[in-house]
Amino acid sequence: xxxxxxxxNGMAVAIxxxxxxxxLIGVLLGTAVGVLPGIxxxxxxxxxxxxxxxLDPGGSLIMFAGIYYGGMYGGSTTAILINxxxxxxxxxxxxxxxxMAKAGRGGPALATAAIGSFVAGTIATIGLAFLxxxxxxxxxxxxxxDYFALMCVAFVxxxxxxxxxxxxxxxxxxxxxxxxxxxxxxxTGQPRLAFGIPELLDGVEVTTLAVGLFAVGEAxxxxxxxxxxxxxxxPVRGSLWMTKEDWQRSWKPWLRGTMFGFPIGALPAGGAxxxxxxxxxxxxxxxxxPEEFGKGAIEGVAGPEAANNASAAGTLVPLLxxxxxxxxxxxxxxxxxxxxxxxxxxxxxxxRPDLVWGLIASLFIANVMLLVLNLPLVGLWxxxxxxxxxxxxxxxxxxATTGTIAAKPxxxxxxxxxxxxxxxxxxxxFDFPIAPVVVGLILGPIAESQLRRAMSISxxxxxxxxxxxxxxxxxxxxxxxxxxxxxxxxxxxxxxxED
Amino acid sequence: xxxxxxxxxxxxxxIDSAGVVIAxxxxxxxxxxxxxxxxxxxxxxYGMGPHVMPVVIAVGLGILAIGNLVxxxxxxxxxxxxxxxxxxWLILGGLALLIAIIGLGGGFIPATTALFVATATAFxxxxxxxxxxxxxxxxxxxxxxxxxxxxxxxPAGPLERLF
Amino acid sequence: MIxxxxxxxxxxxxxxxxxxxxxxxxQLELKVMAPAAPGGGWDQTxxxxxxxxxxxxxxxxxxxxxxxxxxxxxxxxxxxxxxKGDGNQMMVNGFVMVGALAxxxxxxxxxxxxPIARLTExxxxxxxxxxxxxxxxxxxxxxxKADIAKVTFAGGSAGGVDHVMAALFAxxxxxxxxxxxxxxxSGGGESLAAILGGKVTAGISGMSEYDGQIKSGKxxxxxxxxxxxxxxxDIPTFKEQGIDLVLANWRAVxxxxxxxxxxxxxxxxxxxxxxxxxxxxxxxxxxxWDDAYLSGDAFADFLKKETVRVTDVLKSVGLVKS
Numbered sequence: 001x002x003x004x005x006x007x008x009n010g011m012a013v014a015i016x017x018x019x020x021x022x023x024l025i026g027v028l029l030g031t032a033v034g035v036l037p038g039i040x041x042x043x044x045x046x047x048x049x050x051x052x053x054x055l056d057p058g059g060s061l062i063m064f065a066g067i068y069y070g071g072m073y074g075g076s077t078t079a080i081l082i083n084x085x086x087x088x089x090x091x092x093x094x095x096x097x098x099x100m101a102k103a104g105r106g107g108p109a110l111a112t113a114a115i116g117s118f119v120a121g122t123i124a125t126i127g128l129a130f131l132x133x134x135x136x137x138x139x140x141x142x143x144x145x146d147y148f149a150l151m152c153v154a155f156v157x158x159x160x161x162x163x164x165x166x167x168x169x170x171x172x173x174x175x176x177x178x179x180x181x182x183x184x185x186x187x188t189g190q191p192r193l194a195f196g197i198p199e200l201l202d203g204v205e206v207t208t209l210a211v212g213l214f215a216v217g218e219a220x221x222x223x224x225x226x227x228x229x230x231x232x233x234x235p236v237r238g239s240l241w242m243t244k245e246d247w248q249r250s251w252k253p254w255l256r257g258t259m260f261g262f263p264i265g266a267l268p269a270g271g272a273x274x275x276x277x278x279x280x281x282x283x284x285x286x287x288x289x290p291e292e293f294g295k296g297a298i299e300g301v302a303g304p305e306a307a308n309n310a311s312a313a314g315t316l317v318p319l320l321x322x323x324x325x326x327x328x329x330x331x332x333x334x335x336x337x338x339x340x341x342x343x344x345x346x347x348x349x350x351x352r353p354d355l356v357w358g359l360i361a362s363l364f365i366a367n368v369m370l371l372v373l374n375l376p377l378v379g380l381w382x383x384x385x386x387x388x389x390x391x392x393x394x395x396x397x398x399x400a401t402t403g404t405i406a407a408k409p410x411x412x413x414x415x416x417x418x419x420x421x422x423x424x425x426x427x428x429x430f431d432f433p434i435a436p437v438v439v440g441l442i443l444g445p446i447a448e449s450q451l452r453r454a455m456s457i458s459x460x461x462x463x464x465x466x467x468x469x470x471x472x473x474x475x476x477x478x479x480x481x482x483x484x485x486x487x488x489x490x491x492x493x494x495x496x497x498e499d
Numbered sequence: 500x501x502x503x504x505x506x507x508x509x510x511x512x513x514i515d516s517a518g519v520v521i522a523x524x525x526x527x528x529x530x531x532x533x534x535x536x537x538x539x540x541x542x543x544x545y546g547m548g549p550h551v552m553p554v555v556i557a558v559g560l561g562i563l564a565i566g567n568l569v570x571x572x573x574x575x576x577x578x579x580x581x582x583x584x585x586x587x588w589l590i591l592g593g594l595a596l597l598i599a600i601i602g603l604g605g606g607f608i609p610a611t612t613a614l615f616v617a618t619a620t621a622f623x624x625x626x627x628x629x630x631x632x633x634x635x636x637x638x639x640x641x642x643x644x645x646x647x648x649x650x651x652x653x654p655a656g657p658l659e660r661l662f
Numbered sequence: 663m664i665x666x667x668x669x670x671x672x673x674x675x676x677x678x679x680x681x682x683x684x685x686x687x688x689q690l691e692l693k694v695m696a697p698a699a700p701g702g703g704w705d706q707t708x709x710x711x712x713x714x715x716x717x718x719x720x721x722x723x724x725x726x727x728x729x730x731x732x733x734x735x736x737x738x739x740x741x742x743x744x745x746k747g748d749g750n751q752m753m754v755n756g757f758v759m760v761g762a763l764a765x766x767x768x769x770x771x772x773x774x775x776x777p778i779a780r781l782t783e784x785x786x787x788x789x790x791x792x793x794x795x796x797x798x799x800x801x802x803x804x805x806x807k808a809d810i811a812k813v814t815f816a817g818g819s820a821g822g823v824d825h826v827m828a829a830l831f832a833x834x835x836x837x838x839x840x841x842x843x844x845x846x847x848s849g850g851g852e853s854l855a856a857i858l859g860g861k862v863t864a865g866i867s868g869m870s871e872y873d874g875q876i877k878s879g880k881x882x883x884x885x886x887x888x889x890x891x892x893x894x895x896d897i898p899t900f901k902e903q904g905i906d907l908v909l910a911n912w913r914a915v916x917x918x919x920x921x922x923x924x925x926x927x928x929x930x931x932x933x934x935x936x937x938x939x940x941x942x943x944x945x946x947x948x949x950x951w952d953d954a955y956l957s958g959d960a961f962a963d964f965l966k967k968e969t970v971r972v973t974d975v976l977k978s979v980g981l982v983k984s
Binding site for chain 1: 517518521525528531532535536539540545546547548549551552553556559560563566567570576577579580582583584586587589590591593594595597598601602607610611614615616618619620621622623624630633634637638641644645653654
């Protein structure tokens with residue numbers, strides 16, 4: 001209960017009018033930078049951190065939280081409106097979100113993303129307050145073999161993004177896995193598929209691949225077929241705001257997304273991508289409108305956005321209880337604390353509860369600000385889609401390249417962006433799904449290093465994967481997820497026969 | 500690859516040459532993976548070396564190459580409409596120009612303006628001067644906003660140093 | 663509604679302008695790359711520099727970037743390629759990078775960067791989970807001699823100081839250094855979780871990374887690599903436990919290749935000012951790092967000698983094929 005009192009104290013500080021203003025400015029600045037693809041929330045915070053130095057501690061922490069949430073939401077906005085995921089965690093959002101925007105439902109897509117983030121952030125903050133000590137114990141006992149098993153679950157569910165043909169879906173996935181091999185091998189330090197090009201030692205940047213495949217590839221594809229039928233975009237069709245049905249279809253995905261995001265985010269090597277993919281495929285499986293997936297299903301935006309936000313709160317668990325910054329974002333949080341000469345660690349919660357809870361309360365307030373700022377702007381955002389096609393796509397390409405130029409202004413990186421654009425164009429033309437490539441690039445390397453760590457520990461005995469109860473359970477879930485669709489199909493047929 | 504488009508899709512059971520090319524490309528990729536893996540040395544006495552995963556992926560790619568080849572020979576690829584290759588090349592030209600200008604130190608504004616104009620032209624605009632002006636104003640605004648106000652480092656050429 | 667938002671945008675712009683205005687010409691806007699994942703030693707060094715440079719008013723802003731992987735080989739490659747001739751960028755590096763580059767036959771070498779200064783030195787420690795039956799360095803030595811494969815060490819990237827130390831420890835206690843079962847993790851955070859969770863036998867790292875855990879009793883330190891016990895610490899050295907293992911993990915800061923002599927002087931002066939500032943001394947105290955400032959030609963010399971030494975150690979334990 002102490003936690004609750006402390007949280008309330010933090011809130012009281014955060015809702016002072018001046019601090020609210022700082023939160024608003026922070027959200028605004030964060031959104032402005034965060035909309036650039038390739039500039040994720042961590043980098044946004046890093047770029048704008050000096051701005052917060054000028055303020056008093058409380059205000060600075062609050063503006064910091066605002067920048068962070070603004071940066072995160074900026075990535076989702078571009079994912080939905082112009083099919084350009086700002087960071088890897090908003091890739092799942094682009095899948096359905098952009099389809100919705102094209103069908104004139106950009107408003108509800110943006111709204112469900114913002115509200116879903118808010119709901120997930122709120123629940124995850126409460127979870128942080130009450131479950132942190134228990135969750136961190138669970139997190140440190142999550143070993144390499146368990147991570148590998150978690151990856152297996154993720155890989156099985158990837159098929160949700162496969163589209164019509166399993167062969168073409170798997171081909172896409174394996175191209176992504178191949179790209180994931182590029183660069184220095186983490187465990188032995190040897191370069192793979194780098195061909196002596198130093199830039200390739202860095203590996204393939206997820207945002208470069210995603211922006212190339214999604215934004216550049218799409219522009220090329222649209223222009224190549226312009227002479228058949230000019231694509232007419234209607235910014236708003238039906239309601240700008242979420243309808244009653246939208247709410248009904250959103251609230252469960254919000255909650256389920258939170259359930260994926262928070263615990264996985266709390267794992268030291270969990271990250272935000274896996275929960276968003278898991279949420280996407282779960283929603284696709286559970287949806288009453290599976291036929292809408294791939295054409296703009298609101299569940300496919302609501303779930304991953306909630307998962308993304310909840311996982312961000314999850315990374316605070318190891319940070320605040322153990323002093324472990326497990327993601328770039330958490331490291332930036334650390335920088336926020338270090339402004340006051342504090343080093344988060346096992347003793348922080350006990351020694352400086354005021355600051356810890358002040359930060360958590362700030363995150364919460366910033367989340368509210370985001371909602372206040374962005375919901376009225378939804379109407380303005382979707383009007384962007386009314387820009388005439390030549391300028392719209394020209395603007396999208398300028399924006400997409402600006403992100404890459406800002407993150408890494410090298411000829412090799414930009415050539416990779418263009419190359420992935422061509423690849424995205426050809427894949428669309430020959431009907432290969434795009435998303436599995438990015439999924440392969442993200443999951444492949446994690447799965448490989450965790451498996452190899454597990455094998456090193458067990459001296460090459462594969463049974464180790466089944467000896468850990470967590471790993472065995474997850475592998476079991478993966479197996480069920482793999483087999484269940486076929487069984488369900490069989491049952492369905494059985495029932496149909498009975499009728 | 501874009502030239503051999505046509506509309507073979509309408510006649511099933513015909514060999515799809517683009518599909519064959521894709522299958523060959525996948526097989527070639529698999530070969531590259533195996534070759535690259537053979538260059539690695541395993542300096543870890545326990546567990547798996549760095550070459551295991553590339554070989555596993557190569558095997559997968561090989562199988563998928565065969566799968567894609569079968570699909571292509573059966574003509575099972577989805578139907579494709581003819582493509583406006585000129586427009587595609589125009590945008591790619593714009594990207595090449597952007598990379599060249601950045602690479603040669605020409606700066607952010609000229610590079611992105613070039614891409615803007617090329618893309619707008621590809622999408623059917625013919626008012627190049629007007630688009631140049633629009634692109635210039637837009638990219639200058641982006642440059643000033645991100646580089647000066649938000650201290651993001653964007654490449655600066657002669658033009659950008661004026662700000 | 664609209665005027666309200668316009669005003670806010672105005673406020674935001676005014677605020678950033680205000681932040682950007684004072685004495686632009688005199689103050690530096692620096693980028694410091696930590697070629698490691700967030701949370702590790704280089705990252706902490708980069709962030710400490712950020713803190714001290716800004717607090718002491720030497721730089722107007724310092725931005726820390728993380729480029730993780732393979733003992734900094736990834737970071738230095740990006741640094742050499744991406745920051746060439748940029749007088750506003752620096753990169754933190756250290757012992758680990760020397761070994762990693764030698765081991766990887768990296769196309770990028772330390773000769774390509776411009777050395778600025780060595781900043782700190784940190785003593786290494788071996789820890790075990792609090793529940794482990796291993797109490798002393800001799801217990802660990804006995805376990806190694808009994809079955810070397812079953813003793814797993816978690817630490818930083820392959821060929822780094824932790825890896826070298828695992829091999830040296832094995833060699834010093836008479837086990838076969840080549841057979842050490844060492845499992846690299848990409849950041850301090852990940853390996854700490856593996857040790858706390860009991861997934862590995864022991865963990866190797868610098869003191870600062872595990873200090874909090876040792877003090878809170880979650881980890882037990884079984885030995886440090888210094889000549890004498892650290893001031894105010896009751897952790898025994900390896901030497902006093904009869905194991906000849908003395909090692910320090912130094913950290914330094916480098917500038918990109920191709921900068922002018924003038925740019926090099928600006929950076930060297932900024933670093934020197936920083937090292938002498940109270941803010942930096944405060945940071946060293948806080949983190950428990952030892953000041954090991956060395957600059958100019960003396961540092962360049964040291965770097966050359968250290969490169970030879972580390973490469974020899976790696977060759978002798980079979981990590982670099984000669």
